[in-house]
Amino acid sequence: MGPQWTWFSRAQCQSGEPPGPDREREKRWAELFDQLDLNKDGHIDIVELRAGLASRGFSRKSLEKMVEAGDTNQDGVLDFEEFTQYLRAHEKQLKLMFHKLDKNNDGEIDVAEIRDCLRSMGVNISMNDATRILLSMDKDGTMTIDWNEWRDYFLFNPLTNMEEVARYWKRSMMLDIGEQLTVPDDFSEEEKKSGYVWRQLMAGAMAGSVSRTGTAPLDRIKVFRQVHGSSDFTGSVLTSFQVMWKEGGPWSLWRGNGINVLKIAPETAIKFTAYEQVRSNETRTLRVHERFVAGSLAGATAQTAIYPMEVLKTRLTLRKTGQYTGIADCAKQMLQKEGVRAFYKGYLPNLLSIVPYAGIDLAVYETLKFAWLNRNIGLADPGVMVLVGCGAVSSTCGQLASYPLALIRTRMQAQASLKGAPKLSMLALIRNIVSQEGVTGLYRGISPNLLKVIPAVSVSYVVYEYTRMMLGVDIEGRRGGKGKS
Numbered sequence: 338m339g340p341q342w343t344w345f346s347r348a349q350c351q352s353g354e355p356p357g358p359d360r361e362r363e364k365r366w367a368e369l370f371d372q373l374d375l376n377k378d379g380h381i382d383i384v385e386l387r388a389g390l391a392s393r394g395f396s397r398k399s400l401e402k403m404v405e406a407g408d409t410n411q412d413g414v415l416d417f418e419e420f421t422q423y424l425r426a427h428e429k430q431l432k433l434m435f436h437k438l439d440k441n442n443d444g445e446i447d448v449a450e451i452r453d454c455l456r457s458m459g460v461n462i463s464m465n466d467a468t469r470i471l472l473s474m475d476k477d478g479t480m481t482i483d484w485n486e487w488r489d490y491f492l493f494n495p496l497t498n499m500e501e502v503a504r505y506w507k508r509s510m511m512l513d514i515g516e517q518l519t520v521p522d523d524f525s526e527e528e529k530k531s532g533y534v535w536r537q538l539m540a541g542a543m544a545g546s547v548s549r550t551g552t553a554p555l556d557r558i559k560v561f562r563q564v565h566g567s568s569d570f571t572g573s574v575l576t577s578f579q580v581m582w583k584e585g586g587p588w589s590l591w592r593g594n595g596i597n598v599l600k601i602a603p604e605t606a607i608k609f610t611a612y613e614q615v616r617s618n619e620t621r622t623l624r625v626h627e628r629f630v631a632g633s634l635a636g637a638t639a640q641t642a643i644y645p646m647e648v649l650k651t652r653l654t655l656r657k658t659g660q661y662t663g664i665a666d667c668a669k670q671m672l673q674k675e676g677v678r679a680f681y682k683g684y685l686p687n688l689l690s691i692v693p694y695a696g697i698d699l700a701v702y703e704t705l706k707f708a709w710l711n712r713n714i715g716l717a718d719p720g721v722m723v724l725v726g727c728g729a730v731s732s733t734c735g736q737l738a739s740y741p742l743a744l745i746r747t748r749m750q751a752q753a754s755l756k757g758a759p760k761l762s763m764l765a766l767i768r769n770i771v772s773q774e775g776v777t778g779l780y781r782g783i784s785p786n787l788l789k790v791i792p793a794v795s796v797s798y799v800v801y802e803y804t805r806m807m808l809g810v811d812i813e814g815r816r817g818g819k820g821k822s
Contacts (some may be wrong), residue, residue: 353490366424370417380414390493403493427679428488435487445481447471536808538605544801545605546598553597554578554590554790559789562782563747574785585658593654596664600646608639629699636691644687645680651750675753683749686763690742698735700729729794736786741767741779 373381386400407415407423409804415423438454452467472492474482549556558577581589612635624685640647645668652667661667671679705727736743745766752760761769770778 363421364395367417370420380416381420382414389641394645396613412720424492427492431488431491432484434491435484439641445479445483446487447481488572528769534609537805538609540801540804542601542605542809543804544797545601547800548793548797549597549601550591550594552793553594554581555785555789556597556786557581557590557592557654559649560593560747562785563744564651564655564751566787576783589658592656596646596650596653597740599664600643600650603646604639607642608635611635611638629696632699633691633695637688640687640691641684644684648682648750649682651747655751671753679753682752683746683763684748686742686745690739690746693742694739696735698731700731702731703736705730725794725798729790733787733790737783740783740786744779744781745770 362747370381373385375385375388383400383404386403395512403423404413404415406427407419409419411423427586434441436447438450440450440453448464448467448471450751451466451470455467471480471482474486476486477483518793555574558574558581561577578590585592612631615631615634615652649667649671652671653664656667661670709723709727745763748766749763767779774781
């Protein structure tokens with residue numbers, strides 16, 4: 338860890354029960370304070386904390402929480418008295434955490450207790466993974482963690498309870514990359530009663546609206562390539578833009594975007610409500626496979642309810658200039674010419690695509706989550722960029738896994754609008770595409786779909802953050818502002 342950290346080990350001292358060691362601890366805390374006080378003004382600020390604790394990898398947010406917790410006079414810095422009061426109070430909290438993990442009350446935490454604790458919070462790990470966590474804290478090689486080792490590891494971390502690890506990793510952000518919505522998968526009873534839930538969902542819906550509008554031209558190219566295959570819209574993305582612009586002018590790039598934005602609100606509300614109903618009998622934190630089942634059922638419910646809007650979105654996206662006057666006219670023509678069944682064309686592949694999407698999305702997210710936790714055990718807060726990155730990567734992987742079924746769905750939705758196109762079933766359509774275009778035909782339109790991931794996530798996150806701040810809710814699910822506890 339380098340020479341800089343050696344004096345931290347001395348400062349994180351022996352048991353504070355007898356008077357002698359307690360005085361020695363105060364003396365070493367004074368040495369530590371002096372080391373952190375770089376400009377020797379008798380105070381420690383955020384900049385000095387970041388410099389002194391750089392080897393621990395704490396985020397700025399974690400250090401701000403530490404200063405906020407100890408800054409009793411609210412001047413934004415810690416003097417020596419505040420510094421020692423914080424450490425003393427934090428030790429008490431760490432003691433409570435230690436006793437909570439030490440189920441058999443033998444004064445030591447073993448591998449099984451670590452695994453059981455994390456599993457109770459929905460973080461499912463193997464014994465090998467739990468062993469690696471234990472070894473990162475076990476300094477004397479006993480394969481257990483005693484109180485001194487526990488305190489030594491967590492003393493300068495603002496972590497106050499083990500549930501914070503799970504709380505930070507809840508999927509509390511709604512990232513919209515244009516296909517399936519990532520709706521938050523768990524809220525506490527306090528969050529539900531406070532009205533935070535619907536403010537959170539509202540912020541996510543607003544972010545999704547702006548994100549989808551910003552990437553709508555790429556989405557329209559994707560739909561055209563999915564439906565027309567290798568017959569039209571070949572060449573680069575730029576060439577495809579030129580073809581659309583020539584046919585309908587600049588506004589044609591956003592055809593179908595209106596209903597794509599309109600369906601965000603009902604899809605979000607239905608998906609969240611369905612998820613809550615599925616897990617209504619469970620008061621504990623759901624495990625990974627249980628969240629997968631609940632999420633899949635909620636997604637299927639939402640898709641069934643809003644599916645006619647999905648079909649209308651495809652038809653409006655593909656329409657020629659002057660074909661429809663708007664959403665209502667499109668729905669009217671479909672009803673008159675094709676009947677009610679037209680609004681559920683492609684429903685089966687759409688339903689089937691939910692399982693690989695939800696499964697891969699959740700599996701990748703859990704893998705990335707545990708990889709971070711395994712490398713940064715002791716840090717509750719992964720930082721917003723880690724959360725955004727994990728969410729974006731997992732959602733993209735889910736899309737890739739379910740893309741062939743999404744393509745089949747889109748073609749079935751569009752069949753009746755294409756003159757001379759045979760009305761094929763799902764399996765017949767798959768065979769037809771593979772025989773004529775090869776397996777790569779099932780991935781037509783994937784390039785513009787991937788191109789929109791980074792701008793979609795970036796725009797979605799920025800708008801989400803600003804909307805969240807306007808609604809007075811921070812990322813951890815509490816009301817923002819000066820009155821925040």
